[in-house]
Amino acid sequence: MIGVGKIKQYSNVLDKPLSKGKQEVSLSAFAFLFSELVQYNQTQVDNIAELERRLEDAGYAVGARVLELLCHRDKGNRRETRLLGILSFVHSTVWKVLFGKVADSLEKGTEHEDEYMISEKELLVNRFISIPKDMGTFNCGAFVAGIVRGVLDSAGFPAVVTAHFVPVEGQQRPRTTILIKFAEEVLTSFSLIVTLFL
């Protein structure tokens, strides 16, 4: 929501110094807000696929901004240009800033060359959410999938990102896996040329 060239407020928000990112709010404040977001979207859609898409879109906006913020603040305006670099950026830096810890694991898919998976035992956004049986495979982690897609897309690595529950033996709640499937052009060398213009 940054308006270009509008000096409406007496102090331009772009002049304010960037915070160090150490401020915190309570987990319940975030959980309440997220639950309202999901509930509001439930009233706007007719089916689960649409609901997931809307949550993903909301997450996409967050992801794009997180990338800008982190690149500027933590990485001194340098962007990752390689696939593994951006994946480990998402897996460690982005996760650490947003959720307070690095993601549990980052794996390469065995069946397809262009698939990678980030797994988490319990996603922060899913902590206080239980899915009723009639919603099937719906996963509020679609919001986090959207964040990842936003980061990857803005960094020049278009991908399709989805969130899935993976049942784990011995654990009551299933693990969540964010599946990242990169677009064709990322895997060819064209990606290097495309991402060189920052």
Place this chain on the structure above:
Amino acid sequence: MAPVGPRSGDAIFANVERVNAELFTLTYGATVRQLLTDLEEVEEVNKQLDQMGYNIGIRLIDEFLAKSNVTRCVDFRETAEVIAKVGFKMFLGVTATVSNWDADGTCCSIILEDNPLVDFVELPDTCQGLYYCNILSGVIRGALEMVSMKTEVTWIRDVLRGDDAYELQVKLLKQVPEEYPYKDDE
């Protein structure tokens, strides 16, 4: 076990689980943006934010009472102080101040210097009527309604509109005595 006295906002905040404020800020921004795209009318968005805040407030009050151990507030003055000092600190990590009491003690202003909802935000020309933080007014209204106080909460000052701080006016309309759902003699 001796009764535990009310805890200060800082103590509670140190004990609850916390998340990065930026995740919260960006999620709130995404929510407002979705509302603006769906509803298009700024007034509608204000109302929807207030409604969402109300839904949050009616549940938030339970957590607040459970974690903060406050005793029953004697009057509205104490209520406002508790909201500003304990409530805001416990959930948003910022303290607010109370001022501008009117003669009967039913109307006051809660002033926020720091507001984690509005980091990185600037209102464009097309959204000038938007009360970006309207969710907060809904939260306060909902929470107080659950403890039998009907209030009206409005924005007096808003930094996004050019003022220097956030000022919420909380006006007590009436105290609703608690109704028991069952008759005693049945």
